[in-house]
Amino acid sequence: IDGLPATALGLAIQTTVSKGHENATAENGPWMITLDAPSFSFVMQHACNCALREEAYRAYITQALNGDLDNTPIINHLLKLRLKKAKLLNYNNYAEV
Numbered sequence: 001i002d003g004l005p006a007t008a009l010g011l012a013i014q015t016t017v018s019k020g021h022e023n024a025t026a027e028n029g030p031w032m033i034t035l036d037a038p039s040f041s042f043v044m045q046h047a048c049n050c051a052l053r054e055e056a057y058r059a060y061i062t063q064a065l066n067g068d069l070d071n072t073p074i075i076n077h078l079l080k081l082r083l084k085k086a087k088l089l090n091y092n093n094y095a096e097v
Contacts, residue, residue, distance in 0.1 A: 001031055002049060008042035015039070035060050 001009065012031035016024040024030055033039050033056060043056045064071045082094035091097050 001029070001047070001052075003046045004042055005046060008039070008046065011039055011042070035063055 001012075004012075006026065009026040009031065012033055013024050013026045013029075015034055016030055016032040019032060021030060021032075033043055033052075035056070040056060040060055044053055047053050047056075063069060079094075082097075086092065086094045086097050089097060
């Protein structure tokens with residue numbers, strides 16, 4: 001958590017306490033980082049730990065690829081519809097539209 005400002009640590013502690021860790025403190029942790037915009041942004045902008053930034057980034061970009069949030073079938077359907085539209089308009093692909 002080196003590099004994170006006090007605001008980020010306070011936000012992480014609020015999240016941690018809300019999840020049942022009543023003894024968590026901004027100084028000693030444990031800290032819960034989420035993929036919500038404020039928490040994620042603080043980590044990406046201020047964290048000195050490259051591994052932490054990478055873990056947060058990978059979790060953020062893959063959050064809609066797993067479990068209940070998996071939107072892969074929807075994306076595939078949209079891509080097929082876009083290609084169909086392009087072909088109907090005599091384009092080779094949707095980018096040309």
